[in-house]
Amino acid sequence: YSDIRRAAEAHRQTRQHIQRWLKPGMKMIDICEHHEGVVRQLVEENGLKSGLAFPTGCSINHCAAHFTPNASDSTVLEYDDVCKIDFGTHVNGRIIDCAFTVAFNP
Numbered sequence: 434y435s436d437i438r439r440a441a442e443a444h445r446q447t448r449q450h451i452q453r454w455l456k457p458g459m460k461m462i463d464i465c466e467h468h469e470g471v472v473r474q475l476v477e478e479n480g481l482k483s484g485l486a487f488p489t490g491c492s493i494n495h496c497a498a499h500f501t502p503n504a505s506d507s508t509v510l511e512y513d514d515v516c517k518i519d520f521g522t523h524v525n526g527r528i529i530d531c532a533f534t535v536a537f538n539p
Contacts, residue, residue, distance in 0.1 A: 437527040440483070443476035444522045444529040457512040457537050461502040464510065465489045468520065476522045486521030486528045493517070498532070513538050 519532035
């Protein structure tokens with residue numbers, strides 16, 4: 434129980450942080466790198482024992498899910514974009530996964 438609870442708490446804190454931090458004008462790759470750094474810190478990444486469950490999905494607009502920008506991707510999150518963030522944490526193989534959507538233009 435403590436493994437899944439630890440993964441869930443790191444996931445919850447990361448999600449809350451990113452929802453407050455995310456703003457239009459940011460490069461998608463920078464969003465993913467910052468996000469993954471927060472996860473690594475909060476879940477106390479330790480090789481295969483704890484860390485990211487899979488690469489962060491950071492999809493915008495017509496791309497529904499499972500897009501992860503490459504290091505050379507210069508795509509910028511715009512005010513009118515709909516951004517979907519999907520990520521997972523794990524501790525000893527116990528995975529917590531969820532996604533959320535952000536839109537700045539109501």
